[in-house]
Amino acid sequence: MLAPEIxxxxxxxxxxRAADADAVLRACQDPVLHRWAPELPWPYRRQDAEHxxxxxxxxxxxxxxxxxxxxxxxxTGELLGSIALHHPAEIPEIGYWVSPWARGHRVSExxxxxxxxxxxxxxxxxxxxxxxxxGNHPSRLTALRLGFRMIGERPATAGTPAKWLASLTPGNxxxxxxxxxxxxxxxxxxxxxxxxxxxxxxxxLRPPADHDVPAIVECxxxxxxxxxxGVPQPYTEADALRHVRENVPRxxxxxxxxxxxxxxxxxxxxxxxxxxxxxxxxxVGEVGFLVSPRARGRGHATAALREICRWGFAALGLAxxxxxxxxxxxxxxxxxxxxxxxxxGTLRQALEINGVRRDCWVGSLVTSAEVVP
Numbered sequence: 001m002l003a004p005e006i007x008x009x010x011x012x013x014x015x016x017r018a019a020d021a022d023a024v025l026r027a028c029q030d031p032v033l034h035r036w037a038p039e040l041p042w043p044y045r046r047q048d049a050e051h052x053x054x055x056x057x058x059x060x061x062x063x064x065x066x067x068x069x070x071x072x073x074x075x076t077g078e079l080l081g082s083i084a085l086h087h088p089a090e091i092p093e094i095g096y097w098v099s100p101w102a103r104g105h106r107v108s109e110x111x112x113x114x115x116x117x118x119x120x121x122x123x124x125x126x127x128x129x130x131x132x133x134x135g136n137h138p139s140r141l142t143a144l145r146l147g148f149r150m151i152g153e154r155p156a157t158a159g160t161p162a163k164w165l166a167s168l169t170p171g172n173x174x175x176x177x178x179x180x181x182x183x184x185x186x187x188x189x190x191x192x193x194x195x196x197x198x199x200x201x202x203x204x205l206r207p208p209a210d211h212d213v214p215a216i217v218e219c220x221x222x223x224x225x226x227x228x229x230g231v232p233q234p235y236t237e238a239d240a241l242r243h244v245r246e247n248v249p250r251x252x253x254x255x256x257x258x259x260x261x262x263x264x265x266x267x268x269x270x271x272x273x274x275x276x277x278x279x280x281x282x283x284v285g286e287v288g289f290l291v292s293p294r295a296r297g298r299g300h301a302t303a304a305l306r307e308i309c310r311w312g313f314a315a316l317g318l319a320x321x322x323x324x325x326x327x328x329x330x331x332x333x334x335x336x337x338x339x340x341x342x343x344x345g346t347l348r349q350a351l352e353i354n355g356v357r358r359d360c361w362v363g364s365l366v367t368s369a370e371v372v373p
Contacts, residue, residue, distance in 0.1 A: 003061055003069060004122075008114035009176060011107070012074040013083060015061070016053040020070055023079035025049040027099040036136045037097065064089055071098075071111045078102075083111045085119065085128070092119060093129045096142070108142045113176060116146065120170040127169050134162040135253035137192035144184065147174040183282045186317035191255035195248075196315075198260065200307035203300060205260035205273060208244045212261050215269035216240040219292040228329050229290060230353035251276075258311075262291075262304045270295040273304040275312050275321070283319040285312050289335065301335045309339065309365055320366050326351055327359045336363050 003015040027033065028044040041048045060066035068084040081098035094116070096108040119125040130148050132139040144150075148166035156162040179185070198205040208216070219225060220235040232239075251257035257276035263269055271291035278284045287308060291301050312318045323341050325332040337343065341363035349357040 003067060004118060006069075006114045006118055007074055008117075009110045010074050011080070011111055011114060012072045012077075013069040013111055013114055014072065016057040016068060016070050018050070018054050020053045020079055021046065021049040023099070024053060024082075027079070027081075027097075030100045032100070033097055036133055036139065067092075069115070071096075071107060080107050081111065083108070083115055085115065088119075088123075088125075091127055091129055092125060093131065095130075096139075106142075106145075108139070109145050110176070112142065112146055113173070116168065116173055120173065125170075127167055130166045130168070131163045134164055134250075135192075136164075137188040137255060140164060141180065141185065141188040143168075144180050145174065145178055147172040147178070181282060183317035183319070186315065187255050187277065187282065190315045191252060195252050195258070196311075198307050198311055200262075200303045202265060203270065203303050203307075204263050204265075204267075205304060205307060206263060208248055208259065208261040208272070210241070210244060212263075212269045213237055213240040213244065215292060216243065216272075219269070219271060219290065222293045224293070225290055228326060228332070228353075229288075258308075260304070260308065262289075262300060270300050271304070273301075273308050275308050275316075277316070283317065285316065285318045285321045287312075287321055287323050289332075296331075302338045305335055305339045313367055318367070320364055322362060322364045324351065324360045324362050326353065327361055329361075333361060333363075339365070341365055 004013070006013040025044065025046050028040060028049065034040055034042055057066075057068045060068060066084050066086050067088045068082065070079055071081040071083055072079055079099060080102040081096060083094070083096040085092040085094055087093065094112060096112055098107045116128060119128060130143045131154070132143070134153065143166050146168065148168045149172065150164065150166045152165050154163040154165055195207040197207075214237070217235055217237055217240050220231045220240070221233065225231055226233050248259045251259060255277065257274055259272060259274040261269055262271045262273055269292065271289065273287065273289040275285045275287050278286060287305060289301050289305055309321050312321050323336045324347070325336070327346060342365070343361065343363045345362060346359055347362050348359050351358045351360040
């Protein structure tokens with residue numbers, strides 16, 4: 001296979017050279033790169049870089065299994081990253097990484113658009129696939145900007161993390177400069193980072209931790225919580241551990257939901273509050289909250305709800321945050337109204353709790369409204 005040299009938008013995509021080893025070595029010291037490409041050797045040594053640019057990449061190119069190219073600055077020749085089409089003779093799969101010193105300039109997007117244009121127009125490729133580890137929001141953002149359609153998720157197996165999957169056909173490749181809606185960008189940047197800790201006055205909103213488990217079990221075993229939230233009973237320590245160690249991190253990685261433990265100044269668990277992005281509605285979120293029986297009546301739910309709504313508008317770029325509760329849940333409604341939610345009405349049979357369809361109230365906050373201080 002002959003590797004092309006492609007000039008596009010200030011970039012030069014070209015075959016790897018032995019002289020690239022120093023720059024590859026420097027780039028591959030980056031922990032972010034290793035987080036999303038665990039197949040890279042660690043620690044990454046000079047012999048690894050020399051083997052890649054001098055042996056592996058040329059061998060894959062000769063065998064026709066991987067078309068791997070260096071991304072360089074067209075003017076200075078500086079190495080900016082790597083891009084490849086895997087098994088190009090079949091249905092190619094694109095992969096890319098960007099050097100730490102080149103990030104923030106949409107290098108992967110520009111290089112991918114150049115290589116995809118070449119593949120579609122000059123090689124007659126009819127489809128290109130993309131995959132990335134769930135949680136790799138920067139790579140996903142690049143794919144979305146290019147026009148890739150997200151088609152699903154490959155579940156995790158032993159030793160292999162879950163993967164997002166997407167595909168692109170020639171007619172859907174976007175034009176240079178195309179961007180995604182602001183909430184999509186905001187959420188990609190937020191969920192790519194570590195789960196934050198928020199200050200809510202005398203309370204703190206932080207990720208749930210193992211030492212919260214006894215208090216979580218106590219809270220979710222409460223008859224009122226079970227009644228209004230449909231929490232399966234009995235609720236055990238194993239359930240709480242699975243929530244803390246698996247459910248919360250998985251939802252954060254997917255960018256679907258942020259779950260916070262609400263704790264007091266002594267870091268004692270008082271309850272929880274969460275904000276999830278509605279499927280297909282990237283600018284709309286929905287809140288949920290619950291307070292431990294022994295912590296009720298102190299304004300904790302209102303303080304936590306107020307803070308997570310502020311965070312949702314600022315960090316996630318939401319235009320609307322909605323609240324729903326089963327008709328009759330007066331305590332939840334009072335909290336929503338104190339926070340500034342406008343009650344919009346009753347949705348019939350819109351909630352399912354323990355297999356039963358139930359009517360619910362719905363209210364909302366929007367970006368043009370003020371959260372009640």
